[in-house]
Amino acid sequence: xxTITVETSLKTPIHQVWESWTNPKHIxxxxxxxxxxxxxxxxxxxxxxxxxxxxIEAKDGxxxxxxSGVYEIVIPKEEIxxxxxxxxxxxxxxxxxxxxxxxxxxxxxxxxxxxEDQEEDWQxxxxxxxxxxxxxxx
Numbered sequence: 468x469x470t471i472t473v474e475t476s477l478k479t480p481i482h483q484v485w486e487s488w489t490n491p492k493h494i495x496x497x498x499x500x501x502x503x504x505x506x507x508x509x510x511x512x513x514x515x516x517x518x519x520x521x522x523i524e525a526k527d528g529x530x531x532x533x534x535s536g537v538y539e540i541v542i543p544k545e546e547i548x549x550x551x552x553x554x555x556x557x558x559x560x561x562x563x564x565x566x567x568x569x570x571x572x573x574x575x576x577x578x579x580x581x582x583e584d585q586e587e588d589w590q591x592x593x594x595x596x597x598x599x600x601x602x603x604x605x
Contacts, residue, residue: 468555469576473590475597476567479604484561484568485544487600489513497599499523500591514541519549553577570596 477484487493491509498506504523511519520535536557540548547559555575562569572593576585 468578469582470573471576471582471586471589472571472573473586473593474569474571475593476569477597477601478566479568479600481544481561481563481568483604484570484600487596487603488547488559488561488570493599493603494521496603497595498592499595500588503527511538513538513547515539517541 508522536551
């Protein structure tokens with residue numbers, strides 16, 4: 468199974484980056500890959516063994532995607548690791564250097580989808596995260 472890594476850096480303190488990444492009110496503002504989509508539902512227990520689910524829907528109602536799984540590792544402001552229901556692993560690392568916070572997300576690729584498309588979609592979500600977080604905590 469291939470893995471893909473997407474990354475970003477923010478000029479935002481790590482505690483605010485963590486807040487934006489983990490708070491459902493923020494997640495709904497950035498967890499989608501294009502302006503034609505929206506995140507309509509977020510449920511989570513942010514702790515090892517806790518479950519989560521996200522629903523992303525096309526704004527025109529034509530499609531919806533549900534993502535769910537179980538958290539394996541949750542270390543505040545450092546690392547989140549979870550398993551999606553289909554068995555794929557996702558790892559997110561947070562780090563701070565000088566005046567920047569770095570977020571690196573590595574995930575097992577879906578064998579049924581084009582690798583380049585997956586990387587573009589996950590990077591687009593991460594770009595939305597950066598845009599929302601930097602604007603909100605300005």
